[in-house]
Amino acid sequence: xxxxxxxxxxxxxxxxxxxxxxxxxxxxxxxxxxxxxxxxxxxxxxxxxxxxxxxxxxxxxxxxxxxxxxxxxxxxxxxxxxxxxxxxxxxxxxxxxxxxxxxxxxxxxxxxxxxxxxxxxxxxxxxxxxxxxx
Numbered sequence: 001x002x003x004x005x006x007x008x009x010x011x012x013x014x015x016x017x018x019x020x021x022x023x024x025x026x027x028x029x030x031x032x033x034x035x036x037x038x039x040x041x042x043x044x045x046x047x048x049x050x051x052x053x054x055x056x057x058x059x060x061x062x063x064x065x066x067x068x069x070x071x072x073x074x075x076x077x078x079x080x081x082x083x084x085x086x087x088x089x090x091x092x093x094x095x096x097x098x099x100x101x102x103x104x105x106x107x108x109x110x111x112x113x114x115x116x117x118x119x120x121x122x123x124x125x126x127x128x129x130x131x132x133x134x
Contacts, residue, residue, distance in 0.1 A: 002130065004032040005039045005107045006067070007116035008047035008099075010134065015048065015061055021117060021134065028134035032115050039068045039112060043102045072106050079105035083125040104129060 006029065012018070013025035032038060040062065052058040080101040087094070087101070100118075104126035107114045113130035114122055122131055 001036045002111060002113045003037040003039050003068075004132065005041065005070075005103065005110075005112040005114050006032070006044065007103060007114055007118065008044045009117040010115050011040075011044065011048050011062070012051075013117065013134075016051065024134035025117060028115055028132060032132060033066070036113075037068055038066060039070050039110075041070050041072050041103070041106055043072065043099045043106075045069075047099055070106070070110065072102060073109050076102065076105040076109040079109060086125060101125065 010025045010029060013021035014029060016022075018025070029038070045058070045062070048062070049055075049058050052061075083101045083105060084092075084098075098121070100121040103114065104122045106112070107122075107129045108126050113132055115132045115134075116122060117134055119131045119133050122129060
């Protein structure tokens with residue numbers, strides 16, 4: 001099976017014990033862990049880190065033994081920019097590429113699937129990426 005890139009939405013649900021999403025996100029992550037390697041990248045780490053006072057605390061919560069860390073390839077950065085251009089041409093109002101473009105492009109370039117609670121943008125701009133949704 002493909003490695004699984006875990007989107008920050010799922011990690012935040014789990015790390016914050018979100019009342020609505022914790023159970024479903026935890027189950028989906030556990031299922032993914034049973035069948036593939038789990039991967040995060042610096043973009044995901046940055047999005048999750050907003051709730052933490054220091055690096056070491058989050059590093060303990062996302063141990064490298066469970067969450068493989070993969071750098072964003074330059075090819076993915078380029079692909080994210082192409083997706084962002086499509087977004088702008090379709091009337092998108094943001095002026096810089098959103099994290100989802102970088103995450104989706106990373107998954108496409110590395111042939112990862114994405115575990116996410118927010119599949120809309122991934123489906124639209126990275127239709128070849130397999131999505132897992134809790």
